[in-house]
Amino acid sequence: MQIVILAIVIIAALAYFNIDLRTILGTIFGNPIVQTVWNLFVFAWTALIKPIIIFIWTIISGLFN
Secondary structure, three states, rough: HHHHHHHHHHHHHHHOOOOOOHHHHHHHOHHHHHHHHHHHHHHHHHHHHHHHHHHHHHHHHHHOO
């Protein structure tokens, strides 16, 4: 319930001060360096980190069955 109230307060404050999140996020994520780092993170997650986590989870869950 606290998270919902906090979200409403943040949205109301942004609306009151006429702050557009699309402009701010577009400026941040439109940067080529940020896009490169994000693409590297997505590749590392899908190709390296996620399969290792699934493998370890399979081993651990097999121990408790």
